[in-house]
Amino acid sequence: MARLIELEPSRERAFLVAVDTGDEPGWTAEESVNELAALADTAGAEVVGAEWQNRRTPDPSWYLGKGKAQELVQARSETGFTLLIADDELTPNQQRALETLVGCKVLDRSGLILDIFAQHAQTHEGRLQVELAQLEYQLPRLTRLWTHLSRTGGGIGTRGPGESQLETDRRLIRERIRRLRERLDDVRRQREVASRSRDRRLVPTVAIVGYTNAGKSTLLNGLYGSEAARAEDRLFATLDPTSRAVKLGDGQSAIVTDTVGFIHKLPHQLVDAFRATLEEVTRADVLLEVVDAFDPHFAEHLATVQQVLDELGAGAKPRLVVYNKADLLESGAREGSSPAPMIGDAVLVSALTGYGLDTLRARLSALLADLWVDVDAVLPYTAGELIARVRERGTVDIEYRGTDVRVRGRVAPQLAGELEAAAGLRPAS
Secondary structure (H helix, E strand, C coil), X not given: CCCCCCCCCCCCEEEEEEEECCCCCCCXXXXXXXXXXXXXXXXXXXXXXXXXXXXXXXXXXXXXXXXXXXXXXXXXXXXXXXXXXXXXXXXXXXXXXHHHHHCCEEEEHHHHHHHHHHXXXXXXXXXXXXXXXHXXXXXXXXXXXXXXXXXXXXXXXXXXXXXXXXXXXXXXXXXXXHXXXXXXXXXXXXXXXXXXXXXXXXXXXXXXXXXXXCCHHHHHHHHHCCCCCCCXXXXXXXXXXXXXXXXXXXXXXXXXXXXXXXXCCCXXXXXXXXXXXXXXXXXXXXXXXXXXXXXXXHHHHHHHHHHHHHHHCCCCCCEEEEEECHHHCCHHHHHCCCCCCEECCEEECECCCCECHHHHHHHHHHHHHHCCEEEEEEEEHHHHHHHXXXXXXXXXXXXXXXXXXXXXXXXXXXXXXXXXXXXXXXXXX
């Protein structure tokens, strides 16, 4: 009896192109292409070559200059590439012109990142968000997909159902986008309910943010004490947020959430589609920004993360910067023989070996405590439930008097608001 032998699918052979306009300080075209190569590898492609060009602006028709673009035909005959990937987002016209010229599939950085997200999305919410981002990305490019039915060329043989088919397809995609947005709105409302429940328990919340592959998931696992989130040495290994209760010392704990990583030239469709997930960042009391200290572009990574946080409205939130991968920088971090130093207000750690995590916990605990406010409130005895939570979650003195209860000390801002609503709150003297 013959046996079926399953062969591994051959990897697509990718050729990379980029334009260096000089508009991005700290990034050369070659360095950006190196990151693009890592993205292509993550998506499953084999990079067989790359070209980049210095231009004031990308060519509106070819992305590269026309002469440089025509050289791609020779490059394809030499390398046999089956996929051309541009380092910037292409217009539909640029994409169509390059496909016609080289005779193979053309993708841009945004499309590549969306494909990686589609591969890695595990939860129902993650798949909804990726599908929404992909549809919004594809909608303006539908003409390219229906060129065989389009009437734009005119002449005999081009009339008929093409345009109506295209419009039908557009309507279907717009309707699907509308439904996806409604379902993600439901997800957002569910998250708000969960957030209010956490606020009611007055557990402080911390969101881990940072450039992709900086070690965010490994840090959450180190703080939690076991594997809470999947940690892999690749770009965008984590798409779905993972939250765990982490002990910080002195009886204090916090809900720490690992979030999706950011990247240079992150597609705006992803930021919009993942807004429900990224709202974990906007709701957090403190941001824990993880930086790959071993990466020569960590300064540019910091700028990229700040840009995305600003877009989310979380750029000014209280933040603790964590320089990770100290084990790659000094032997003391690998062996644990030297204490973890502070770098200004930042902490140097190795999430992989555990080096510096005790210092991080203490610093994070102090930062959360700094957010607390002084209170001096007089409450009625009927506010017993609130008084019990103040006793449990605050650092206060409680004085039971004849007709009321006086509460003095420091509490979290949410609890201070409840005290203010329950009684006349005045600054502590």
